[in-house]
Every structure is written in C-alpha cells, then in structure tokens.
Amino acid sequence: MSTKLGMKHFWPFFWKLANPKVFMRWSGLCLPWIIALTVLCLGTGLIWGFFLTPDDARQGSTVKIIYLHVPSAFIAINGYFVMVLGSLFWLVRRQHVSVLVAKASAPIGMTMTVIALTTGAIWGQPIWGTYWVWDPRLTSFLILFLFYIGYVALWAAIDDQDKVADLTSVLALVGAVFAILSRYAVIFWNQGLHQGTTVTIADGVSQKNISSIFFQPLLLSMIGFGLLFLTLLLIGARTEIRAQRLQVLEGLERLK
Amino acid sequence: MIQLFTRDVVLSVRSGGGFGLALVFFLILVVLMPFALGPDQSVLAKIAPGLLWLGALLACLLSSDRIFGMDYEDGTLELLATSPLPLESVYLAKAAAHWFTTGLPLSLAAPVFGILLNLNLEVGGVLCLSLLLGTPALSLIGSFGATLTLGVRRGGLLLSLLVLPLYIPTLIFGALTVNAAALGKELDGSLIPILAITLGAIAILPFFSAMALRANLQ
Numbered sequence: 001m002s003t004k005l006g007m008k009h010f011w012p013f014f015w016k017l018a019n020p021k022v023f024m025r026w027s028g029l030c031l032p033w034i035i036a037l038t039v040l041c042l043g044t045g046l047i048w049g050f051f052l053t054p055d056d057a058r059q060g061s062t063v064k065i066i067y068l069h070v071p072s073a074f075i076a077i078n079g080y081f082v083m084v085l086g087s088l089f090w091l092v093r094r095q096h097v098s099v100l101v102a103k104a105s106a107p108i109g110m111t112m113t114v115i116a117l118t119t120g121a122i123w124g125q126p127i128w129g130t131y132w133v134w135d136p137r138l139t140s141f142l143i144l145f146l147f148y149i150g151y152v153a154l155w156a157a158i159d160d161q162d163k164v165a166d167l168t169s170v171l172a173l174v175g176a177v178f179a180i181l182s183r184y185a186v187i188f189w190n191q192g193l194h195q196g197t198t199v200t201i202a203d204g205v206s207q208k209n210i211s212s213i214f215f216q217p218l219l220l221s222m223i224g225f226g227l228l229f230l231t232l233l234l235i236g237a238r239t240e241i242r243a244q245r246l247q248v249l250e251g252l253e254r255l256k
Numbered sequence: 257m258i259q260l261f262t263r264d265v266v267l268s269v270r271s272g273g274g275f276g277l278a279l280v281f282f283l284i285l286v287v288l289m290p291f292a293l294g295p296d297q298s299v300l301a302k303i304a305p306g307l308l309w310l311g312a313l314l315a316c317l318l319s320s321d322r323i324f325g326m327d328y329e330d331g332t333l334e335l336l337a338t339s340p341l342p343l344e345s346v347y348l349a350k351a352a353a354h355w356f357t358t359g360l361p362l363s364l365a366a367p368v369f370g371i372l373l374n375l376n377l378e379v380g381g382v383l384c385l386s387l388l389l390g391t392p393a394l395s396l397i398g399s400f401g402a403t404l405t406l407g408v409r410r411g412g413l414l415l416s417l418l419v420l421p422l423y424i425p426t427l428i429f430g431a432l433t434v435n436a437a438a439l440g441k442e443l444d445g446s447l448i449p450i451l452a453i454t455l456g457a458i459a460i461l462p463f464f465s466a467m468a469l470r471a472n473l474q
Contacts, residue, residue: 149417154404174461175422
C-alpha cells in the first residue's frame, strides 16, 4: 500500500522533470549531494575491496579486478536501458529532456563497456591464459559496444536537433531489439568460458555465487558506480540542455 | 505499390545500378579469398559456407545506400510521401525491389560460386535455401539503415556502421545452418530462426523506417 502511495507522488513529479526548467532546478539541487555520495560509496567500496579483503585462494590478488569489472558491466547494460527508455519517452511524449538524457547516457555506457572489456581482458590473461575468447558474454559485450558506437555516430552526423533526436531514438529502439536477439543468437553460436552471473536478484533476495567477504565491498562499489553513472548522466544532460539554449539564443541573435 | 516495385527494379537493371554490381562484387570476393588463404581445397571447403554468407551480406550492404539516396536527392521521395501510399508501403516496396535485384540473384549464384570454393552441390542447395530466406532480412535492415542516413552527406560509411551490428543475428543463424549442413547434419528446423528474423523484420521495421522517413522529410 505504501509503495503505491509513493508511486502516486513519484510519477507526477517524474513527468514534471521533463520541463527543462524544473529539471535544471532539481538536478542542480541534487547534484552536489549525489556527487558526495558517489565519492563516498565508490571510495569506500574500492579501497575496501582493493586493500582490506584477502586474496583469493586460487586467483591471488587478480580477483580484485572484480570491483571494477562487475560494476562497469552492470552500468554498461543499464546505460543502454536508460538510452532506450529516454528514446521511447521522446517518441511518445516529445519532451526534449528525455532524449537529451538518452544522448548523455550513450557515451557513459560506451565507456563502461570499454572498461568492462579491458578489465576482463587483463583478468583473463593470467586466469584463462588469454586476453580474448569468443565466448557468448564477451562477444555480446563487444556487440553492445558496436551498438553504442552506431548511436553516438548518428548523433554526431546530423545537425538538425529534432530530426537527429527522432532518428537516434528509432535506432535505439530497433537496436535494442537486435541487441537482445544477438545476445541469444551468440549463445547458440558458441559455448562459453565465462563464469555464471556473480550477483542475481531473485524474488527480492539477492543470491550470490561469491563469499560475503568479497560481496560487501562489491555491492558498495556497484552502488558507487550506479551513483557515478547518475552523476555523469545529470552533468551530461545539463550540458546538453545548456547547449540547446545557447543554440536558440544564437539563432535569436542572428535574426536581429 | 507494385508500380513502385517494378519502377525500382527496372531502374536498377537499366541504369547500371545495384543489379550486376552486387553480383560482381560477390564474385570478386570469392576469387580474392583463395589468394589470401592459399589454394588448399580442404581449407577452402571448411570456410566456404561462412565466407559465402559474409560475401552475400557485404554485397547487400554495398548497394543499400542507393535504395533511398537518389530518390531523396531528386525529390521523388517527397512526392511519394504526399501520395496516398503510406510510407510504410513505400519502404516495403523499395526493400522488396532491393531484394529482387540483389538478394535473389546472390542466393541463386551462391551455390555456383561455392563450387569455386570446393563446396559440394548438396551443401550448396542448403546455402541457396538459407540465403533465400535470410537475404530479405538483410535487404529490410539495409533499407532501414538507409532511411536513417538519408540526410547525411556521404553517409555510406555511417550506414555500414549502423547496419552491420544489426546484421549479426542473421549472419550467425545463416552461417550456422550451412556449416551444420557441411558437416553432414540434418536440417531439422535450423532454417526456422532465419525465417523468424525475416518475418520479424517485415513485421516491425516498416513502422520504424516510416518514422525515420517522416523525420527526414519534415
């Protein structure tokens, strides 16, 4: 009951954020706090993970790369999700803030994909004996990276803001369908070497295939990465909104 | 819609457009491959199914920026947009014409080119079948990409950047089928995913492409 009541207040507020003015005010108010929280969570999580946990019995200290690898992979996928949602909201409701959030999400997600792939490769060399294998998970991450590149490249190619917003949104939606399709096609194509999911949430209870000594700092750095994503997303979206305002002002100036 | 289809087919056959070009590109790729990998018959037979699928895919991609490009530049597309024909149908007719002039001849020629790569005719038949079912999806996806990059000057490179990731599932299932056939396995149902992708593309891409066309023609 209480969650329902919460939702009743949340959605009207959420849609109000689509007004650039409201968005700028609220994001400006929240941003310092979110930045502080990010630094706190990420700093504690990483320091705890890197220096205050024991080495793994078989993997030695290479295991510690997990504190970067898992959270960045987590954000890489959810960044695409945010991009698709923002695009969908733009196509349905025509509110600029949502498409600009989608636009801001893409480079962050793309960077996270690179981080996940690189840390994975660095970890894979001593443990699997190779930097790269064509394992389904690795392959689908590389494909995800290609989809991010396509989306960012299309934004860069066209000047007309409304037009490019429409086109990239269409691309993001179709891309999502094909990205999911590729994910499952790749499983058919090759059996994997990558281990199962580290953290899964089933029935509201997190099930973990990892000892809690490693899990607690991991959870903290995942939250930290989530907050980092939010921070960068807000900064990115604010920059885009300001850039658009600037463009409008310049246009007005030229008319005079 | 049928008129638009025939017009596009006739145009591409007569004006030295995609028709022969894609086929010749495919042939050249097949000829170059033994030079790169050596003339060993067993190696060639091993890579032939995947290579022929990849070649067909690239040949399809190569001609897909012409699907809408010329009509956009000379204003035909705007006339089509104001005609009673919905843009979804315009897209479908154009994609069908593209398939008819590239996908279909490529599929039929692939077993013949397969002989050059030491692929036996039985597997060639499977290859032909899988291409016949899969190339419509390639044409549809290519046309979709073409609607996205209409307004971009020299959008060819961008087009391939956008379209190639979308080709991945079709390529995986296509090459998987032919590779399995080359190893002497039964077909039982491995053509179904390819057909599913094609039918899915027919079902959803017209609407998204029409959206993209509308955004471009505003």
